[in-house]
Amino acid sequence: MSTATQTKSLNVGDTAPDFTLKTIGLKEISLKDFRGKNVVLLFYPLDWTPG
Secondary structure (H helix, E strand, O other), X not given: OOOOOOOOOOOOOOOOOOOEEEXXXXXXXXXXXXXXXXXXXXXXXXXXXXX
């Protein structure tokens, strides 16, 4: 899994940097796998977590 070593702010219209995440089923997927497609990334805090 990728680990960010630098923090960079993105502006509207900037290309997102590539990253890899694990799905609920623990399959690794990368942003580059969806090149040419619209992508929506949603983080949903679990009901039992604070914040």
